Amino acid sequence: MSKGLTSRSENYSQWYNELVIKADLAENSAVRGCMVIKPYGYAIWEKIQAQLDKMFKETGHVNAYFPLFIPKSFLSKEAEHVEGFAKECAVVTHHRLMNDPNGKGVVVDPSAKLEEELIVRPTSETIIWNTYKNWIQSYRDLPILCNQWANVVRWEMRTRLFLRTAEFLWQEGHTAHATREEAEEETIKMLNVYAEFAEKFLAIPVVKGVKSANERFAGALDTYCIEALMQDGKALQAGTSHFLGQNFAKAFDVQFATKEGALDYVWATSWGVSTRLMGALIMAHSDDNGLVLPPKLAPTQVVIVPIYKGAEQLEAISAKAREIKAKLENLGISVKYDDRDTQKPGWKFAEYELKGVPVRLAIGPRDLEQGTIEVARRDTLTKETMTMENIEIVVKNLLETIQNEIYKKALDFRTANTVTVDNYEDFKKHIEKQSGFVLAHWDGSTETEEKIKQETKATIRCIPFDAPEEEGVCVYSGGVSQRRVVFGIAY
Amino acid sequence: MSKGLTSRSENYSQWYNELVIKADLAENSAVRGCMVIKPYGYAIWEKIQAQLDKMFKETGHVNAYFPLFIPKSFLSKEAEHVEGFAKECAVVTHHRLMNDPNGKGVVVDPSAKLEEELIVRPTSETIIWNTYKNWIQSYRDLPILCNQWANVVRWEMRTRLFLRTAEFLWQEGHTAHATREEAEEETIKMLNVYAEFAEKFLAIPVVKGVKSANERFAGALDTYCIEALMQDGKALQAGTSHFLGQNFAKAFDVQFATKEGALDYVWATSWGVSTRLMGALIMAHSDDNGLVLPPKLAPTQVVIVPIYKGAEQLEAISAKAREIKAKLENLGISVKYDDRDTQKPGWKFAEYELKGVPVRLAIGPRDLEQGTIEVARRDTLTKETMTMENIEIVVKNLLETIQNEIYKKALDFRTANTVTVDNYEDFKKHIEKQSGFVLAHWDGSTETEEKIKQETKATIRCIPFDAPEEEGVCVYSGGVSQRRVVFGIAY
Numbered sequence: 015m016s017k018g019l020t021s022r023s024e025n026y027s028q029w030y031n032e033l034v035i036k037a038d039l040a041e042n043s044a045v046r047g048c049m050v051i052k053p054y055g056y057a058i059w060e061k062i063q064a065q066l067d068k069m070f071k072e073t074g075h076v077n078a079y080f081p082l083f084i085p086k087s088f089l090s091k092e093a094e095h096v097e098g099f100a101k102e103c104a105v106v107t108h109h110r111l112m113n114d115p116n117g118k119g120v121v122v123d124p125s126a127k128l129e130e131e132l133i134v135r136p137t138s139e140t141i142i143w144n145t146y147k148n149w150i151q152s153y154r155d156l157p158i159l160c161n162q163w164a165n166v167v168r169w170e171m172r173t174r175l176f177l178r179t180a181e182f183l184w185q186e187g188h189t190a191h192a193t194r195e196e197a198e199e200e201t202i203k204m205l206n207v208y209a210e211f212a213e214k215f216l217a218i219p220v221v222k223g224v225k226s227a228n229e230r231f232a233g234a235l236d237t238y239c240i241e242a243l244m245q246d247g248k249a250l251q252a253g254t255s256h257f258l259g260q261n262f263a264k265a266f267d268v269q270f271a272t273k274e275g276a277l278d279y280v281w282a283t284s285w286g287v288s289t290r291l292m293g294a295l296i297m298a299h300s301d302d303n304g305l306v307l308p309p310k311l312a313p314t315q316v317v318i319v320p321i322y323k324g325a326e327q328l329e330a331i332s333a334k335a336r337e338i339k340a341k342l343e344n345l346g347i348s349v350k351y352d353d354r355d356t357q358k359p360g361w362k363f364a365e366y367e368l369k370g371v372p373v374r375l376a377i378g379p380r381d382l383e384q385g386t387i388e389v390a391r392r393d394t395l396t397k398e399t400m401t402m403e404n405i406e407i408v409v410k411n412l413l414e415t416i417q418n419e420i421y422k423k424a425l426d427f428r429t430a431n432t433v434t435v436d437n438y439e440d441f442k443k444h445i446e447k448q449s450g451f452v453l454a455h456w457d458g459s460t461e462t463e464e465k466i467k468q469e470t471k472a473t474i475r476c477i478p479f480d481a482p483e484e485e486g487v488c489v490y491s492g493g494v495s496q497r498r499v500v501f502g503i504a505y
Numbered sequence: 506m507s508k509g510l511t512s513r514s515e516n517y518s519q520w521y522n523e524l525v526i527k528a529d530l531a532e533n534s535a536v537r538g539c540m541v542i543k544p545y546g547y548a549i550w551e552k553i554q555a556q557l558d559k560m561f562k563e564t565g566h567v568n569a570y571f572p573l574f575i576p577k578s579f580l581s582k583e584a585e586h587v588e589g590f591a592k593e594c595a596v597v598t599h600h601r602l603m604n605d606p607n608g609k610g611v612v613v614d615p616s617a618k619l620e621e622e623l624i625v626r627p628t629s630e631t632i633i634w635n636t637y638k639n640w641i642q643s644y645r646d647l648p649i650l651c652n653q654w655a656n657v658v659r660w661e662m663r664t665r666l667f668l669r670t671a672e673f674l675w676q677e678g679h680t681a682h683a684t685r686e687e688a689e690e691e692t693i694k695m696l697n698v699y700a701e702f703a704e705k706f707l708a709i710p711v712v713k714g715v716k717s718a719n720e721r722f723a724g725a726l727d728t729y730c731i732e733a734l735m736q737d738g739k740a741l742q743a744g745t746s747h748f749l750g751q752n753f754a755k756a757f758d759v760q761f762a763t764k765e766g767a768l769d770y771v772w773a774t775s776w777g778v779s780t781r782l783m784g785a786l787i788m789a790h791s792d793d794n795g796l797v798l799p800p801k802l803a804p805t806q807v808v809i810v811p812i813y814k815g816a817e818q819l820e821a822i823s824a825k826a827r828e829i830k831a832k833l834e835n836l837g838i839s840v841k842y843d844d845r846d847t848q849k850p851g852w853k854f855a856e857y858e859l860k861g862v863p864v865r866l867a868i869g870p871r872d873l874e875q876g877t878i879e880v881a882r883r884d885t886l887t888k889e890t891m892t893m894e895n896i897e898i899v900v901k902n903l904l905e906t907i908q909n910e911i912y913k914k915a916l917d918f919r920t921a922n923t924v925t926v927d928n929y930e931d932f933k934k935h936i937e938k939q940s941g942f943v944l945a946h947w948d949g950s951t952e953t954e955e956k957i958k959q960e961t962k963a964t965i966r967c968i969p970f971d972a973p974e975e976e977g978v979c980v981y982s983g984g985v986s987q988r989r990v991v992f993g994i995a996y
Contacts, residue, residue, distance in 0.1 A: 044579070044635050045623065048572035053651060056569045078547050081539035082625070082656055082672050083595070088535070089602070090610025104574070105599040105613050106625065109660040111580070111592050119581030122596050122622055131613055132536065134573070134597065134625070144535050154847070160544060165573055165656065169600040181573050356645070 019368075021302045026246040030297060034175045037305050037368050039292065047173040047180030054369065055292065057313035059183065062291055063163065065215050065310075066185065069207050075159045075187060080142050082165075083132035088140040092265035095139065095233035102169035104134040104180075134167040139233065139258070139284055142188045143266040150190060150280055152271040157200075158190040166288075176293035177250075177505055184288035190280045192270065194259075197281035201257040204285040205238045208253035216291065217308040217421040218242045218298045219428055220252060221451070221500055223476030228460050231284075235259040241475040241500065243428045244297040247448040249475045249502035252294050255285035293505070298424050299393070305370025306393050308420050309413040316342055316349045316409060317371045319362050321378035328353065331377050334402070338375070338387075341406040347413065367392060372416050373409055393420055434498065438489045445472045445503065452501040455486035457493030466490050466501070475500040510859075512793045517737040521788060525666045528796045528859055530783065538664040538671030545860065546783065548804035550674065553782055554654065556706055556801075557676065560698050566650045566678060571633050573656075574623035579631040583756040586630065586724035593660035595625040595671075625658040630724065630749070630775055633679045634757040641681060641771055643762040648691075649681040657779075667784035668741075668996055675779035681771045683761065685750075688772035692748040695776040696729045699744035707782065708799035708912040709733045709789045710919055711743060712942070712991055714967030719951045722775075726750040732966040732991065734919045735788040738939040740966045740993035743785050746776035784996070789915050790884070796861025797884050799911050800904040807833055807840045807900060808862045810853050812869035819844065822868050825893070829866070829878075832897040838904065858883060863907050864900055884911055925989070929980045936963045936994065943992040946977035948984030957981050957992070966991040 019036060020028045034040055039055030042048075051059065067077070083106060089096045110126030113119075135141065142160075149155060163185045173179050187204060191197040205222060212220045220240035230237040234256035242252045260279040263269070268280045299306040309315050318339060320331040332353055339349045350371075352362055359376065366374055374397075376388040387405055390397035393416050400408060431450025435441045444452050456462060456474065467473055481497040488495050510527060511519045525531055530546030533539075542550060558568070574597060580587045601617030604610075626632065633651075640646060658672045678695060682688040696713060703711045711731035721728040725747040733743045751770040754760070759771045790797040800806050809830060811822040823844055830840045841862075843853055850867065857865055865888075867879040878896055881888035884907050891899060922941025926932045935943050947953060947965065958964055972988040979986050 041636075041639075043572045044576060044632065045572045045574045048574060050572065050636050051570040053567035053569045057567065059570075060568060076544035076548065077551060078544045079542035079550075079674065081534045081536045081541065082658065083536045083539060085535060086602070086613075087610060096611060101602050101611075101614075102600065103602060104597045104623070105602065106595045107598045107613070108596040109593065111577070111594060111596065111624070119578060120587060120592075122577075122598070123592075132595070133602070141535065145532075145541050148532075167573065183570065 019302060019304065022245060029302070030293075031175070033296060033300060033304060037370070039296070040175045042175065045180075047170055049175050049179050049181070051183075051289070054313065058295070058307070058311055059289060059292060061311045061313065062215070063185075066207075066211055066287070067163075069211060070161050070185075070187065073203060073207060075161045075189075077162060078160045079162055079164070080138050080145060082135055084135050084138070084141045086131045086133055088144060089133060091140060092233045092261055094261070095265075097232060102171070103136045104167045104169060106132040106134065135164070136166055136168045137284075137286075138162070138164070138166075138186055139188065139262050139282075140266070143262040143268060143282070146188075146190055146280070147266050147268045150268055150270050153192045153273050156190055156192045156270060156280065157196065159187075159200075160189065161185055161187040174293075176289055176296070179289075182289045184286050186284060186286040189283045190263075190268070191283070192272065192278075192281070194281050197259075197283050198257055201236070201238060201255045201283045201285070204283070205240065205253070205255040208255065208285070208287060209240050212240055212242065212252055213421065215308065215310050216252075216295050216298070217310075217417060217424060218252070218294060219421065219425040221476060221478050222480075223478040223500065225254075225476055226460070226463055226474045226499070228463050229474065231256045233258060233261050235261070239476050241502070242294055242298065243431060243450055243502075244294070244505070245427065246297075247431055247450045247503070248505055249451065249500075250290075250294050250297070250505045251475070252291060253285070253287040256283060258282035258284060299420055300370065303395065304368030306420065307370035307372060309372045309417045312370065312372050313348065314350045314369075314371050315347050315413055316373045316375060317362075317366045318349065318351045318375045318377065319359050319366075320353055321359050321376055323379075327379050328355075330382055331379070334382060335377055338402070338405060342409060345406055345410050347406075347410060363390075367395075373412060375405075375409070391416060393423075435489060436486070441472075441489045441501070442470055445470045445501065448503050450502065451475070453498040454489045454501055455495035455497075456499050457488035457491045457495055459491070459493070462488060462490045462493070471503055472501045473504050475502045475504065510793060510795065513736060520793070522666070524787060524791060524795060528861070530787070531666045533666065536671075538661055540666050540670050540672070542674075542780070545804065549786070549798070549802055550780060550783060552802045552804065553706070554676075557698075557702055557778070558654075560702060561652050561676075561678070564694060564698060566652045566680075568653060569651045570653055570655070571629050571636060573626060575626050575629070575632045577622045577624055579635060580624060582631060583724050583752055585752070586756075588723060593662070594627045595658045595660060597623040597625065626655070627657055627659045628775075628777075629653070629655070629657075629677055630679065630753050630773075631757070634753040634759060634773070637679075637681055637771070638757050638759045641759055641761050644683045644764050647681055647683045647761060647771065648687065650678075650691075651680065652676055652678040665784075667780055667787070670780075673780045675777050677775060677777040680774045681754075681759070682774070683763065683769075683772070685772050688750075688774050689748055692727070692729060692746045692774045692776070695774070696731065696744070696746040699746065699776070699778060700731050703731055703733065703743055704912065706799065706801050707743075707786050707789070708801075708908060708915060709743070709785060710912065710916040712967060712969050713971075714969040714991065716745075716967055717951070717954055717965045717990070719954050720965065722747045724749060724752050726752070730967050732993070733785055733789065734922060734941055734993075735785070735996070736918065737788075738922055738941045738994070739996055740942065740991075741781075741785050741788070741996045742966070743782060744776070744778040747774060749773035749775060790911055791861065794886065795859030797911065798861035798863060800863045800908045803861065803863050804839065805841045805860075805862050806838050806904055807864045807866060808853075808857045809840065809842045809866045809868065810850055810857075811844055812850050812867055814870075818870050819846075821873055822870070825873060826868055829893070829896060833900060836897055836901050838897075838901060854881075858886075864903060866896075866900070882907060884914075926980065927977070932963075932980045932992070933961055936961045936992065939994050941993065942966070944972075944989040945980045945992055946986035946988075947990045948979035948982045948986055950982070950984070953979060953981045953984070962994055963992045964995050966993045966995065
């Protein structure tokens with residue numbers, strides 16, 4: 015396995031692009047901006063899905079499925095929604111092909127034009143609230159706590175595998191509530207679910223906070239987010255949870271009879287994470303040798319490689335390896351025993367490094383004699399010879415250690431790359447170096463935010479929940495400020 | 506819970522349509538032909554998915570994801586494929602909306618016309634084989650055993666919830682092999698997986714067989730299928746597995762270096778089942794009181810309803826009910842305890858009948874005194890008072906019994922509704938009554954098949970694998986025949 019991976023220091027962006035391809039995660043397809051998620055990449059996504067789905071269900075949500083298409087007129091119903099969104103999208107105008115009269119394959123049948131164009135969903139608030147209208151009459155029908163796993167399409171001009179693609183996979187939760195308080199509580203609850211998932215499973219520390227008005231989801235009263243820091247010092251928005259107020263209920267006329275017998279509009283939230291998380295996962299932990307996967311999301315957690323000469327040695331080693339594999343699997347650990355004779359051990363080592371398998375076990379003839387085994391960690395690239403006895407317990411504990419230490423490493427990186435600045439010169443100096451999160455005072459105005467963005471490309475990633483109240487002056491305008499916000503260069 | 510369900514004998518078709526709505530499985534959406542799968546329906550689909558996915562993985566398959574869109578030109582590459590398919594489909598022609606210059610919402614931006622139209626996938630052979638071209642160089646890259654769970658769109662003119670919708674959910678397996686034998690073996694293997702799933706989980710007996718040339722998938726050399734019989738005597742194709750030969754490899758120029766160093770085209774299969782299985786599940790078992798679900802696919806397997814007067818009784822009953830619930834859950838059984846005080850027990854009984862919950866337990870004050878519990882079966886609508894002791898074991902066994910007996914009932918129905926006929930008069934008589942599967946000799950010609958279809962609407966459902974060799978004469982033409990085939994009126 016020759017890697018030939020560009021190093022991060024040489025060209026981080028190229029390193030990422032190459033890694034996604036070389037580790038067999040995804041590739042570009044024949045359709046502009048649409049990716050093919052390859053089996054290894056999809057296996058990671060399935061683990062992400064399974065865990066999130068579990069957490070959604072534990073918090074009382076159910077899955078459903080709504081149409082891929084949205085009638086064009088629906089997009090105009092919520093004024094801010096259409097203003098901030100939904101312009102770059104795939105438009106279905108016809109419903110039939112026909113044989114080319116000139117004999118060249120197929121052409122669109124001009125007689126099969128749709129009366130109203132259909133938009134491939136860029137997000138589903140409109141079609142879902144149009145549906146909820148029929149589901150909700152009284153407070154007894156509330157809350158509705160639906161999620162859907164789906165594909166969505168946004169016709170992005172500049173695409174990058176996982177980070178920004180025309181079609182991507184995601185989940186979108188859409189909930190309906192009788193009161194403002196309940197909807198706000200739901201919004202925060204789901205943000206916390208995302209944060210917990212990011213930290214415990216992706217092993218990525220995140221800042222929880224609220225977006226500035228400028229960065230809000232089109233149609234939301236408040237957008238909450240989790241923001242992560244990548245190794246190149248750029249920020250990545252890893253999930254959002256929106257408090258939609260009564261905007262969509264009003265747009266689609268969804269009213270309910272309250273307990274008191276009055277009529278009121280329903281309160282809404284929506285929240286989503288996407289295959290973009292794959293990009294975050296790759297960029298947060300991986301190194302110049304390839305992927306580094308947190309054990310909890312690694313499709314294969316342990317690989318066993320035999321080191322042998324001849325069939326007899328292989329047979330003896332294989333017997334031992336299978337025994338260890340069975341013991342590990344009994345503990346719920348996924349294990350691959352790679353006894354292919356078409357590749358040398360060194361090639362295999364490099365391959366599993368590239369693929370980010372957290373723990374590699376190697377067994378040679380001398381190990382058999384001495385009852386030892388070589389245990390290698392992908393994250394630290396260290397290895398150690400250990401006794402085979404109770405190796406399954408050792409490996410189980412090691413996987414937990416790796417999960418924790420990967421997180422710790424990312425947290426240390428973020429701590430080291432979070433700076434507090436008090437004037438615009440310092441601000442610009444740090445932002446130019448793309449050196450992580452910059453905590454600065456801001457006067458709260460969209461105007462200032464826009465000017466800073468124009469001049470430095472930095473955006474307000476969020477107003478963090480845990481920012482202490484602290485009187486200060488805006489680094490740009492000198493206006494008053496009550497707390498620092500997080501600036502950064504975003505993906 | 507007032508059902509007001511039309512009876513099957515009165516109007517089977519209406520019974521089905523009403524049941525899908527009243528049992529909260531699915532509904533029509535604002536988009537013509539596209540359905541909303543409601544949480545209860547989706548929960549059943551999730552169980553179907555989970556089990557099939559497990560079976561696919563156990564047979565060595567992996568999941569991946571390919572683009573939603575297919576460039577129009579791809580559809581012309583495999584001549585038979587485009588001929589038999591892909592005409593009624595959703596065509597994306599533009600990639601941007603803009604504000605209406607007249608101020609009326611949004612319109613399609615005429616300047617954002619795509620150079621080549623994109624088709625929303627009706628099936629993915631073409632885009633996948635275009636992708637496989639880059640994955641396959643040598644026999645070492647084979648086999649490829651990919652599956653994808655996805656949505657697909659076929660612009661059907663007449664739609665019915667689950668049975669035929671413009672957008673539906675499915676899985677499509679696409680495999681690539683070095684030899685014809687291996688691909689043929691895969692085709693049959695997956696047909697067997699489908700048949701096993703249908704019989705053991707859906708509890709629907711199926712006939713396995715091969716389609717006549719006329720009913721073959723466009724582009725396949727052979728299409729195998731499983732055919733099920735519904736309670737109205739109509740046949741439903743529940744899954745197909747296609748041996749595609751080298752057709753798609755040739756169309757997309759996918760060649761590989763063989764072990765011997767020659768170049769050859771790759772052999773292909775594809776196979777799929779869809780949300781149509783939901784339709785089969787509903788129609789095969791349900792009755793005039795509502796859904797009957799096989800326990801293995803029921804989202805809730807057991808419901809416990811308290812019968813009480815006053816808070817004190819409820820408290821005592823609830824304590825016992827929760828105890829039983831915990832014991833059942835320990836055995837892996839999904840249980841709902843419905844202690845809502847907004848509805849009466851009778852209403853709840855009717856609701857869970859409608860929803861097809863396999864077992865209902867009811868506990869009243871006298872039960873508490875006597876240590877008894879009422880156990881009701883949804884499939885037979887029978888009930889029995891039993892001792893509470895070891896009730897969890899009794900219920901666990903009962904769920905297995907129900908699973909088996911539902912299957913047995915469907916099998917008995919099919920046996921009673923399968924007739925052997927030897928002349929065209931009898932053939933027509935049975936087909937007119939829509940009385941199930943009709944086994945008849947056929948001369949093997951497409952011409953005869955077409956004529957029979959025109960005259961009677963009956964189609965050859967399949968040439969069954971288990972049909973004994975039996976000399977005979979075609980009921981229509983009098984031509985020679987070696988075995989009987991299955992005719993029926995199909996959904």
